[in-house]
Amino acid sequence: MSASQENTFVPSSESPRSCRTKCSICKNTYTDPRILPCLHTFCLDCVRGLQQFSIPRTQREGESGSLDCTESRICILCPACDYEVNVPAAGLRELTGNHLIQNEVFLESLKRPDYRIVCDLCNDGNAERRCHVCSTNLCDFCSEAHRDCCMVDHRDHNCDFVANVINKYGSFIRQLLKQTQPHIAGLQETLQKIADTRQLVQKRLRTLTGEINKFTEDYIKALEKHRSSLLKELEELRIQKENSLNLQQIQLQQILADMKTGVDFTEHLLTNGSPVEILLTKRVVVNRLKLLNKTSYSTQPREDDGIQFQQQERAGQCNGFEVFGIIVTKTLDPSKCLLQGEGLRVAWQDQPSVFVLVCNDQSGQQIGRGGESIQVSIYNKKNKECTLKTILHDNHDGTYQFTYTPRVSGLYEGYVCMKGQHVQGSPFSITVTSKYRKHTGIFHCCTFCSSVGQKDVRCGCGGTMLGGYQGCGHGHKGHPGQPHWSCCGKLTEHSECSGTINSNSYQNLVRTVAL
Incomplete structure (x- = not known):
């Protein structure tokens, strides 16, 4: 609430009539009270003392219907509610007077023993009569002139009795009041919410x-x-x-x-x-x-x-x-860190290859943590600008996995450094081949199991068993001790076939593959 709004409230010790007859700006009894469009009432002189400001007219406000940036309207702000009030073209005197408050001020004045009522027109003679139509106090001389004005000067005006006019406009005002009253309850309910x-x-x-x-x-x-x-x-x-x-x-x-x-x-x-x-x-x-x-x-x-x-x-x-x-x-020692994996030596075009870095301390013990800073690069030996994108995965146990996929065959070189030093196995050379030899056999535990005990089936690992079995078996001579490929004996499932089995055993190999 603004300061002007706070000023509209008067102490509770004053009577309700006294509250209604005093201006909230000057704190004195109203003199020539005027009603603003927001229905707040102030003395005319107090309204004139408000600061005026200009606002450019919008196209909708313009009388000609076209936007004219040079035109503007003069406004004042209501001290009670900050409502924007347009100043009439003829001046603030054109604001509607509050006759109801004027009557209350008049009745309040009559109660004072030293009060002398003067004529509102000449401001000199004592008021002997009062015009109820204009709410004006008149002396005898001004009363005659006022009567002549009403009967002579206004005789051509379209007039009607007040009783007839009040029925028409009173009903209209009551209808508007009836429409407005529900908003009060709704607003009060909303404010309570x-x-x-x-x-x-x-x-x-x-x-x-x-x-x-x-x-x-x-x-x-x-x-x-x-x-x-x-x-x-x-x-x-x-x-x-x-x-x-x-x-x-x-x-x-x-x-x-x-x-x-x-x-x-x-x-x-x-x-x-x-x-x-x-x-x-x-x-x-x-x-x-x-x-x-x-x-x-x-x-x-x-x-x-x-x-x-x-x-x-x-x-x-x-x-x-x-x-x-x-x-x-534990302090990392780059000279004790090891590179491991087939991806350090060979790779195949358009196939992902992997190698692993194991980080150790000065005593050669593996560091069981991650978060180390590692520099890695793999590039083509003939064209060093052709580098391979290497994906580094931290296992958070002291090991790091590197994955790369070469798109062009050829000879590549790579290095892995920590703390500005090469680790063991760095730098290294990788041969990338364009053809990937797929395995023609099966990845099995042993020939005896995969062939369901057939004696003439052989395996690429070269293992044999007693009793005339030409293939390998668990715990027997030549068995690698883990799953492997029957075609070449390689121990890695995802690897290139080396095809080490000789040609005269091809039929036996095919039997193993079929099984």
Whole structure:
């Protein structure tokens, strides 16, 4: 509500009639009250004191029906409701006067003992009469002139009795009032719904605020507990490394002291001892020096600073919340990482090929985590701009799978680097062939099972069994110990056939294939 709207309310100590006879702008009794189109009433002088502003007319508002940007209308804003009021062309005096309030002001004035009613026309003589049609107080002289005006000047006007006119317009106004009254109940009901909804929203917001605060507090407690756990683990790791380094330091200091004692004693003996003294102590000195030379010790510290905090790694649950961040002590050593897989040597055009990288630490133990930064590239040896798109999959157990599909045959080179160093098996050469030899046999466990015990069926693995069986069997001579292809003996199901079986066994091979 604007300040002007607040000013329309008066203290409850004043009478209702006093409230209706006072202007909400000047706070004084109405003088020449005028009704705005929004049905709020103010003194004419107070309305004139409102700030006026111009608004360009729209095409629909223009009288000529065409848009003229130079035309504008002068407006004021109602101080009570901010309604946009067009200023009449003849001025604000053209606003309709509020005769009802004028009568109330008049009745209110009559109650004052010192009140003197003056003529509304001459503002000089005492008012002796009042025109009920114009609601005007008149002296005797002005009353005669006013009567002549009504009877002479307006005699040609189309007039009718007020009683007849009020029946016509009174019914019309009552009809409009009847149509307007239901809106009040509807608006009041809507406002009540808005108030109820506001209370529900505020209640819901208070509930959610409590839930958010509780969740945040519990989450912070979980994070603080996880932080304490990490710091405790870090402190234990510090104690462990310091103890290990201190022990190695003590051992090496003892060895150093023994070495210095042996060297100093021997140098002193050889420098200052007589030949007889040297010969007499030769056995003890030689044995000691030999023992010192055989002493084994590490030239590298047992511990290193290979401690990392990996923020993105899951650390499990803490107070029901999943937390992240682990301490890793194993340090990746690129020289101990291995490349494995057939895709490092051969590949086939338009066929996906795979190889695997196994990441190890300095001791050669596999690192059971992922998230390492790896650089990989495979390119054509003749045209280095022809590179293969390599898809890297992190298994999160220290192994990474690389998949590529060459579109052009030829010789390719590739490399895999970590921390700026090549891993074991890098760089490597790949031969991409245009024809893919499909297997003509079956991928089976052994010939005895696949042929249901037939003796004359052979297998590409070259295995045989006792009792005249020319094919392979579980646990018998030549069996690879796992499923393989009957045509060539290869152990990988998705691979190219090498066709190692000789030609005179083709018929037996066909029998195996058929079976």
